[in-house]
Amino acid sequence: MEIVLALAIGILAGSGIYLLLRPRTFQVIMGLSLLGYAVNLFIFGMGRLRTGAAPVIDAARGSDPALYADPVPQALVLTAIVIGFATTALFLVVLLASRGLNGTDHVDGRESEKP
Template sequence: MELLLAITIGILYASGIYMMLRRSLVKMIIGLILLGNGVNLLIFLLGRLTKGSTPIIPDGLDTFAEAYADPVPQALILTAIVISFGLQAFAIVLIKRVYKVVGTDDLDELSYNEDDETI
């Protein structure tokens, strides 16, 4: 299971970075979303997968006697999901505004200045 998650994380990282290097702003946002999902899975994997275990200490015990599910990575992932959703919403609105003003989402055309001389 962990090997499958590691391969999935690698695919998400590779495709996210590839999409972020494209010239279109929409593809850049899709790459950012893929990269964020890869990071969330990486945090989840680093918290160790324990199937069928709870993060709660049973009554009568002071410490855990067996493997338990760590709740900290799960809380970090939930926080990261909320923050990435806000970032993605802001980026989509910003790209829509740029496209409305400039008329294109190509990064090369956005960085062109009329004062620049053509070679």
């Protein structure tokens, strides 16, 4: 399970960084989103991987911490997802404004001289 998660994070982060370095704003925003997913999975993984363990204490299962998953990273992921969502939406607006003002989707607002 660890290797699958690690591979997933690696592939997402790698694709994200590649897209981030591309010249089109749409590629940049896709790169940011993929990188965001990778980071969220990474935070999740930092709470150690457990299957079949709930993060919320259940009266039926008792209060032994070994029975439960670490709740803190899950709360952090939630916060990170919300913040990432908002900033992506904001960046989308800026992207559209730039496209409207300059007539191009290049990140510098103009096409590079090289063909």
